Amino acid sequence: MKVLISINLIWCLNCCAVSKFQQVKRSANKVRIGIAWHYSAKFNDYYKPRIDSTIITEIGKFNDEDHYFSLHRKSDGDILLINLYFEKGKVVSNKERTIGYFTVAAGNLVLPLILISSGFFSLGASYLPNNKINANVLLSVNDKSQKSQQVRVKTMALFSGRSAKLDKAVHKFSVSFRRKLLKIDKQLRLNKFLLIEQ
Numbered sequence: 711m712k713v714l715i716s717i718n719l720i721w722c723l724n725c726c727a728v729s730k731f732q733q734v735k736r737s738a739n740k741v742r743i744g745i746a747w748h749y750s751a752k753f754n755d756y757y758k759p760r761i762d763s764t765i766i767t768e769i770g771k772f773n774d775e776d777h778y779f780s781l782h783r784k785s786d787g788d789i790l791l792i793n794l795y796f797e798k799g800k801v802v803s804n805k806e807r808t809i810g811y812f813t814v815a816a817g818n819l820v821l822p823l824i825l826i827s828s829g830f831f832s833l834g835a836s837y838l839p840n841n842k843i844n845a846n847v848l849l850s851v852n853d854k855s856q857k858s859q860q861v862r863v864k865t866m867a868l869f870s871g872r873s874a875k876l877d878k879a880v881h882k883f884s885v886s887f888r889r890k891l892l893k894i895d896k897q898l899r900l901n902k903f904l905l906i907e908q
Contacts, residue, residue, distance in 0.1 A: 740777075740778065740779055740780045741778060741779040741780075741898065742779065742780055742781075742782060742788075742790070743779050743780070743781055743782075743788070743790040743791065743792055743849075744782055744783065744784035744788035744791045744792070745765070745769065745781050745782070745783060745784060745791070745792045745793075745794070746783070746784035746791065746792075746793050746794070747761070747762075747765060747793070747794035747795075747796065748794070748795055749796045749799070750795070750796060750797050750798070752797075752798060752799075753796045753798065753799040754799040754800060754801045756799075756801050756876065757796075757799040757801070757843060757876075758799075760876075760877075760880045761796065761799075761843075761880065761883065764880055764883065764884045764887070765887070767884075768887055768888055768891070769781045769782070771888075772888075772891055778895050778898045778899045779894075779895065779898060781891075789851065790849070790850070790851055791849070791850045792847065792849050792850075792894070793846075793847075793848045793850060794845050794846070794848075794887075795846045795848070796843070796844070797844045797845065797846065798842055798843070798844040799842070799843050799844075800840075800841060800842040801841055801876060802839040802840065802841055802867035806839045807839065807867055807868060807872075809839075810839045810867065810868050811868060814838070814868070838866055838867075838868060839866075839867045839868070840864040840865060840866055840867060841864065841865050841866075841867050841876055841879045842862070842863065842864045842879070843861070843862075843863045843864075843880070843882075843883045844860070844861070844862050844863075845860070845861045845862075845883075845887075846858040846859070846860055846861075847859045847860070847861060847887070847890045849894060859890055859893070861883065861886045861887060861890060862886075863879055863882040863886055864879070865878045865879045
């Protein structure tokens with residue numbers, strides 16, 4: 711009985727040591743990909759520091775997990791590069807919010823009541839403005855770009871605090887960006903994404 715316990719203990723310790731060695735070896739041989747992001751002139755300044763912080767946080771989280779590649783901020787000489795081009799970052803103005811509340815009240819409450827009391831059938835109508843973030847995610851190999859993937863996020867700007875809605879848009883961007891990174895990871899693992907010879 712003691713021999714069986716000793717053999718099981720040695721086997722268990724050996725498996726753990728081999729597993730740990732393979733894990734260290736795998737992390738040392740990871741593909742390194744640089745990441746850079748750029749904002750268009752019409753991208754709202756409110757989002758920029760929040761997006762910067764979100765991307766840096768996602769890089770850290772992604773690198774702490776077991777993936778085919780690791781991310782770092784773009785540096786000279788990077789062969790593999792993920793570029794994010796932020797095209798549109800819209801923040802709904804107070805005027806648009808006021809118009810939205812007015813059309814919701816008039817289009818869904820007042821007008822239908824008047825038409826129904828007159829004997830007509832009525833449908834409601836309203837204007838619901840959205841905060842938006844639009845970006846293109848592009849993987850480049852030796853300065854040759856692959857097909858871009860779009861990240862489009864929007865949140866309704868009414869019926870909650872303005873900052874809460876804007877923070878929700880940034881959070882949605884974070885989730886979508888993470889999905890894109892996982893998709894690139896899967897494609898690199900399957901060697902389908904690197905169609906251009908290095």
